Amino acid sequence: MQEFIHHKIQTIDNLMASYNDVQQLYIRSAYEFDDRFLELLSSCLEFFKIHGTNTQVSEVLNIISMFETSKKGIHPFKLEKVNSGRRELKMMIAYHGIEKLHQLISITYEKELHKLEEAEEILSNLIFTLNQSGFLDDKRIRELQTIDQIKVFWLELLNVNGSISGINKKLRLKLIPEDIYLLIEKIILRFT
DSSP states (O other): OOOOHHHHHHHHHHHHHHHHHHHHHHHTTTHHHHHHHHHHHHHHHHHHHSSSSSEEEHHHHHHHHHHHHHHTTOOTTTOOOOOOHHHHHHHHHHHHHHHHHHHHHHHHHHHHHHHHHHHHHHHHHHHHHHHHTSSSSSHHHHHHOHHHHHHHHHOOOOHHHHHHHHHOOOOHOOOOHHHHHHHHHHHHHHHH
């Protein structure tokens, strides 16, 4: 099932903002760190269940398990009860969890952003070529003000030119039509 990449990136941005807040709480050794860290982990778990892989889900579950185990005073690697330095152990495990979580979120973000950048480059070249050939003049570009107008224009292009249909098929391997329309809107704004 294909996903709305723009929405997915926005969701990842929100997760990263929460991550930054949790990171600040960690740095300050704030009292509310534990709860906020677990909330972030829960949000990431839900995100990866919907948009990720089983490996990503299991990695987040592993972070949660290690953190919860350390909160109970058990060293998650040695599986031994710790009588002193429990808070330090918990914070050390939290640090490793935060680091791993950042890596998971960042890799996913870069992957999705790369899809949009590739598609934007293809569409930029297409629109530039259409503009140079006179098919898409400046007047028509100024008329494309809304997503609905861009959608009509794109569907028009698909019916007129067979090679554009091939480009559309290539784009549709990774994107849904709404992503394509938003990218066209972004590109057209540069032309005006």
